Amino acid sequence: MRRAALPYAVAMPPETEGAPLVLEQVTRRFKIGKRVVAALDSVSATTAPGLVIGLIGPDGAGKTTLMRLIAGLLRADSGAIRVFGTDVAAAPLKVQGMIAYMPQRFGLYEDLSVQENLDLYADLQGVAPEARATRYGELLHMTGLAAFTTRLAGKLSGGMKQKLGLACTLIQPPRLLLLDEPTVGVDPVSRRELWAIVDHLVRGQGMSVLLSTAYLDEAERCDEVLLLHEGKLIGAGKPSQFTQAMAGRSFQVRAANMSKRALQGALSRLPGVTDAIIQGAAVRMVLDAGIHPGIVRESGLTDAVITPAPPRFEDRFIDLLKAKAAAAAIAPTTSAKPAVAARAPAAQPGMEIQVSHLLKRFGDFCAVDDISFTVARGEIFGLLGANGAGKSTTFRMLCGLLPATSGSLRVGSFNLRTAAATARGRLGYMAQKFSLYGDLSVLQNLRFFSAAYGLTGAKRNARIDWALREFELAPMRDATSRDLPLGFKQRMALACALMHEPDVLFLDEPTSGVDPLARREFWQRINALADSGVTVLVTTHFMDEAEYCDRLVIMGQGKVLAEGTSESLKSACRDETHPDPSMEDAFVALIEADTARSAAPVGAA
Amino acid sequence: MKAGMLMRLRGLIRKESLQILRDPSSIAIAFLLPAILLLLFGYGVSLDAKHVALGIVVEQPSAAAASFTAQFSNSPYFAPRNFPNAAAAQTALSHETIEGFVWLRADFARRLAAGKSPDIGVYVDGINANNARLVENYVQQSWADWITSQADLAGASNPLPINVEPRIWFNPAVSSRDYLVPGLIAVIMTLTGALLTALVIAREWERGTMEALMVTRVSMHEILISKVVPYFLLGMGGMAVSVTIAVFLFGVPLYGSLLVLTLAAGLFMLASLGMGLLISTIAKNQFVAGQIAIITTFLPAFILSGFIFDIGSMPAPIRVITHIVAARYFVSILQSLFLAGTVWPVIWPNLLALLLMAIFFLGVARLAARKRLD
Amino acid sequence: MPRRVLALIIKEFLAILRDAKSRMVLIGPPLIQLVVFGYAASFDLNHVPFAVYDQDRSVAAQDLVAHFTGSRAFTEVASLKSDHEIKSLINSRQVEMVLVIDPRFSRDLLTGKAAPVQVIVDGRNSNTALLILGYANTIIADYSQQWAATHGLPSPPAQLDPRALFNPNLDSHWFIIPGIVALLTQVVTLLVVGLSVAREREAGTFDQILVTPMRPLDILLGKSIPGLIIGLAEGSVIVLATVFWFQVPLHGGLAPLYLGLLLFVLANTGIGLMISSLAATQQQALLGAFLFMVPSIILSGFATPISNMPVIVQNLTWLNPMRYALVIIRRSFLEHPSFTSLLAQYLPMAALALVSLAAAGWLFRKRAV
Known part of the structure; x- marks a missing residue:
């Protein structure tokens, strides 16, 4: 077999016997339909002990396949994997004795209670009965589940399930902990709590952790990062190494007499600009290496105000993907054409969404509790919220998929509670x-x-x-x-x-799991649509996507917690601990304040 | 190591039992479906033709005709209805309001008196051939009785040279319920053993919990044992409930040994579980697993086990196929144990066959199960 | 809008035919069931093993035995020397019947007394037992008549002249196989239709359809017409197999048969759509279809006559479309039914179809979450 040079030798001592994880030219192919797809294509890496290693990439990058290969659940077509010096293919049971693995969806039995799930995994991992009481105590304390031991796992919220899944895998502390997308479908508050637990495990107990995620912003919380894209390892190292490469290349651009979308469009068409995305009222711009920000003014945007911004991990990822695309001589998919000039701006005025005193009850449970908001024509409006906050229910009522218990819902001149089929001819709908x-x-x-x-x-x-x-x-x-x-x-x-x-476009979690390039391209099209007068209503759990919206509401426990532009929401939570709060900070602050107000925990979706 | 294995098994079995108790679809398949089947077969289904709606056409009333037709009105097998002529009776027959008719022509009494042996028309609706044959037999029986009684009255010798004495052993009342209900136990146990087991394992694959199990120190045979034990008990429980209902609700006799019944049911359950486990290693989603289980276990238990249809009368290639249907052996044991007693010549070979099938299916299931996803 | 409905129908066919699982539901089970039911499900007796305990050993007795062995229904497997052999042979199920000929048989026969013959039958399968007894009676009656004729005895004062209408040889395949037409049509229609909405709901595409300007009626038509076509196609294949492979005559012609099939498939489509609308997952739809199908087949008269059922159960069968379909199909095959004589079957089935389709249409929109 042709042996390609090891592409990324992560800084490591030469003695690799004790390394938690050694990957050598690991390749694994699958058949999808009639095509054979390489889920992993000669991936090689070595990791150091006592660190959180992030396995980062969009859906379909090969993260889960790699996790399963390490856990001995799949066999590699070629290459070798060693965990603390033991070859997985040769001695899977020995490796399984050293690791713990939390699969996607957490591997919980939903019809067993929290305690019963813990008991099962304690039995499976051979924890001595006398040692259990203390161990359960620690884990329940750490995960905050102590009050819920008799609740069925299926009745827990997403965040609680995730923590229970983690507790179950940790009953017998492993040497290497594998977490497959533990933060998917979990709200930002729970994500923060999970990260706190992982930090505690690694710093306090010297455990090694391999954690996969599709959220690029989580890379910055890892000690080291393996960046996967389409089965290939396209980068490895400390997150700071990634962001350092982008030093001096990212900026915030504002233009007084230009809409943010027009500015973003103009910037992204500019040669030398790697990336331009809307962030609140401004545009965040990343330049190609060696390009001076002066090109913006030279291009005619004379009133643009350019301020340097700290580089982000995502910038480097985009940079790497663009470089790859250029090397493969493929036109980058974010071809900056003014995408979908789908239609002439609608003639009739006031085509907008009006929601007033909307209420939805399921039995005793009030999923949506008296909410009101309006959306202007041509506006991009965001609906944010944790799982179970009522945003999907609101969304489904807006689309006419679910009847409201009370309140009124108008889309344009139609009352959707009574509208005939023709009204739906004005709507476009893209499901999760x-x-x-x-x-x-x-x-x-x-x-x-x-x-x-x-x-x-x-x-x-x-x-x-x-x-x-x-x-x-x-x-x-x-x-x-x-x-x-x-x-x-x-x-x-x-x-x-x-x-x-359509005049109104409903988008439900439109970009979950797709890679950042596809996401950018997608938003470009949405921006063009909004410019042409289409009203867009979008739900999302990507906090940075909330920045693309003109206005948004944040929902919690069926109520609107806050409404406004992303700028106004962020500035509302500015204080000494968060001098420059992110959208996520704003979100977490709102949810925490709301939870503090009502003692009852957030129910499951 | 030994202690660890016991601990793991205990944990898994407890988990499995809790899941059975909490899952509505397990309850539906383990208890609701069997209850429906038992009630349907116990109360709804009967192959016994009783109160057959029989048309009587007497074109010319006479004492002889009256004595003949009295045979039918006095019989528990017939619910006779009179028709003025054969055409009316035939219309009723094709509308399925009667299942057959007896036609005494106008010259019946005259020819009888003249010793000219008149023909008695017997018309049955041949569409349901089985029923038609039973009706024909009942009519023939009534006719023979009538002739014998006529001869007795006249003091003449019986004109029927042969006197048939029927003896039906084991089920003298020929009640179809007595043979259908015991056979049904095999079908019911197939539901829990193969269908339910295949579905729950497929569900573990679908929900990703199998993946979580596999990365622990659990070995594959521990996983298999933990599935076999609770569902074995569930199936045996279902058997016990079915037997109780059969004996106490439907009054089916149970002449054979309970111990042998339990032994045979245990072996059959193991064979079914083996099939269920094997299916679930092939089909990792519930939809496909359910389809395969119904076609390869449930349907054969119904049709090819001798439960309703006589195996001996099937064409040779189908008869050969019935040998690989575990239910066939169990149905044979069940029918003997309930209605005849512990007849070892029937029980031995069938028990042996069940034992071999249990070993075979469990063995193949163990070989096919791998602690890997690919 | 017929064009929208047409698009929905085309999509439905593509989805069913391009998906391996759905193809399997369409082809695999029906084929297996046709073979199994066609060949295995029969109430006719062939080669019933029997033993003879001839205590008379006369020519007359041997002649009687010859009547049995000459019949297709019986095969002699043992000749017994003593009466305790009877018990072990029947107990061990080696024979299903023992013919016991009394030592006085030929003497009584010649002296004009009723000659005793005992027929012992294994009653563990009561239906088979009754049929064996019936066959045996017929053979013995034939023999009696022959004996009476050849020995110049007076014939019985009146003769039975039995005739089976519509199925002169009382071949039970003629009963079972047309029944399979109804059975498989129901199974396939229910599965295809029953899973279709549940599958879309699982995949999220049902929401996509609901947000288009299509009306419930459009969706109802678009979902039921493919089920109708597939059900009728499946039924036609089985009708062909019934006529050409299993050689069951088709006397009544295609018109009454297809009118019945059409209404039957419509009723099943409605029921399938109702199940599908209520089920959140394919799994539940499958279980629902199964829970409907088993009682509907057992209480249809498919294998056992409805008239043998208790009155309450008989009343329940009025709600079962298969009950009507079986009558229509069997009579279309074996009789020349007039339209009016079948009206009593067509009308209730049409009513069931109407009610179930309307209910399904209403349920499309009326379901929470």
Whole structure:
């Protein structure tokens, strides 16, 4: 076998026998449909003990496959994996005795109580009965679950499930802890608590932790990072090494007489700009190496105010991906065309969403408790909240999928509680997980949705052609959509939602799991739509995406906790501990204040 | 090491039992479906033709005709209805309001008196062949009785040269419930053993809990044992409940030994569990596992076990297939134990076959189960 | 909007035919069931093993035995010397019947007394037992008549002239196999339709459809027409197999048969859609379909006559579409039914179809979360 040079020798002592994890040229392929896809493509790395190693990459990067390979649940096609010097393929049981592994969805039995789950894993890990009481005490204290030992795991909130899953894997302290996407689907408060536990384990007990995540902002909390993309290791090292490479390249740009979207569009079309994204009222810009920020003014944006901003991990990731794309001579997908000039601005004025005193009860449980807000035409409006905060319920009522218990809901001139089917012809809807017909090809999906929205004849063909062209789906038109990469699925879902040129677009968690480049491209299209007068309502749990919204509401326990622009929400929580709060800080502060007000814990979704 | 294994097994078995108690779909398959089946078969299904709606056409009333038709009105097997002519009776037959009719033509009494042996028309609805045959037999029986009684009255010798004495052993009342209900126990145990077991393991795969189990120090046979033990007990519990219902609610006799019944049920349960475990290693989602379990275990237990349809009368290739259906052996043991007693010549070979099938399926399931995801 | 409905129908077919699992539901189980039911499910007796305990050993007795061995229904497997052999043979299920010929058999026969013959049958399967007894009676009656004729005895004062209408040979395949047409049509329609909405709900695509301008009626049509077409296609395949492979005559012609099938598939489509609308997952839909199907088959008259059931259960069967379908299909195969004579079957089935489809349409929108 051809032996490629080890691409990333993470700073390590030459003696690797005791290293928690050694990966040598690990390759693993899967068959998806008729294609053979390399989930991992000669990945090599060595990690040091007593650290938190972040395994970072978007969905489909190969994180879970690598976790499973290390845990001995899968076999590599080639290459070797050693855990503390023991080869996993040769002695899986010995390795399984040294590690603990928390799979996605936490591996909990939902119909067992917290205590019963702990008992089961204590039995499985051979914890002596006399040692249990103290160990349970420690773990329950650490996870804050002591008050809930008799509750069924299925009835816990996402964050509590995650902590219980962690407690179960930790009953017998392992030497190497594997956590597969522990922070997915968990609100920012719970994410912070999880990180506190992980820090405690590593600093206090010298445990080694390998943690995978799709959230790039979590990289900065790791000691070291392995950056995966499409099965390849594209970077490894300390997070500071990644951000240092970007030193002096990131800026905040404001322009007084220009909308933020126009500014962002102009900047992203500028040669030499790696990345430009909306952040609140300003645009965050990353320049290519060696480019001076002066190019912005030179390009004609004379009134732009440019201030340096601290580099972020994500900047480096984008930089690496762009470099890779350029090397492969592929036009970067964030081709800066003014994406979807889908329609002429709607003629009738006041096309907007009005929600007043909306209430939804499920039995005794009040999922949405008397909320009111309005959205102006052409606005991008965000709906944020933890799991169970009521944002999905609100969203479903807005789309007409769920009847409201009371209150009024108007979209444009229609009352959605009573509106006829024609009213829905004005709406576009993109569901979570990009739910399209997985068994149908791309073209068949487009055909179906165009007909479902009542398009016929030449008009329909024209729109299908438009979708194939505009969303660059033509090469994939006959592929079965289930087998498409996530980014394609997302584009296709948006194309289907736009077939009928809707006035209002509903987006439910539109970018979860897709890689940052696809996310940027996606938001570019949404920005263009908003500019052309389409009203966009979006739910998200990515805090940085909240920055793309013109205005947003944060929900908690069925109520609106705060409403405003991202700037106003952030400045509202500015204090001495957070002189420059992030969106996440603002969110956490609001939730904590709300939780403090009501003693009852947040229920499950 | 030994203590560790016992601790792990105890933990797993406790977990499995708690899950059974808390999962509504387990309860549905383990208790609701069996209850529905038992009630349907106990009360709803009967192959015994009783109160057969029989049309009587007497074109010319006479004493002879009356004595003949009295045979039917006095029999528990018939619920006779009179029709003025054959055409009306035939219409009723094709509307399925009667299942057959007896037609005494106008010249019946005259020919009888003249010793000219008149024909008695017997028409049955042949669409349900089985039922038609039973009706025909009942009519024939009534006819023979009538002839014998006529001869007795006249003091003449019996014109029927042969007197048939039927003896039905083990089930003298020929109640179909007495043979359907015991056989049903095999079907019910298949539901828990194969279908439920396959579904719960598939569910562990779907929910990702199997993955979490596999990275602990648990070995594969510990996982398998922990599935076998609770579902074995559940199935045996279902058996006990079914037997109790059969004996006390439906009054089916149980002549054989309870011990042998328990032994046979235990072996059958192990064979079913082996099938269930094997299915779940092939199908890792509940939808496919359910489909395969229904086609390979439930359906054969119904059709190919001799539970309803006679195996001996099936074509040879199908008969060969029935040998790999575990329920076949168990149904045979059940029918003997309930209605005949502990008949060792029937029990031995069938027990042996069940033992071999249990070993085979559990063995193959163990070999097929790997502590890996690929 | 018919065009929207058409798009939904096309999509539905593509989704079913492109998915390996759905294809399996469509092809695998029906094929297996057709073979199993077609060949294994029969109430006819063939080669029933029996033993003879001939205590008379006369020519007449041997002649009687020859009547049994000459019949397709019986196969002689043992000739006994003593009566305790009877018990062990029947107990061990080596024989299902023992023919005991009394030592006085030929003497009584010749002297005109009723000659005793005992027929001992294993009653563990009561249905088989009754059938064996019936066959035996018929054979013995034939023999009696022959004997009476050849020995110049007076014939019995009246003769039975039995005739089975519509199925002269009383072949139970003619009963079971047309029943399979109804059975498999129901299984396939319920599974295809029952899983379709639940699958979309699991994948989230049902929400996608609900937010389009399609009306409940459009969705109802778009979901039920594919079920209708697939159900009818499946039924047609089995009708073909019934006629050409299993050689069951089709006397009544296709018109009454297909009118019945159409209404039957519609009723099942409605029931399947109702199950599907209520179920949140495919798993629940499958369980729901199963819980409906088992009683519906058992209480349909498919294998055992409805008239044998207790009155309460008989009343319950009025709600079972399969009950009507079986009558229509069997009579279409074996009789020449008139339209009016089948009206009593068509009308209740049409009513069931209407009610279930309307309920399904209402349930589409009416479901929480």
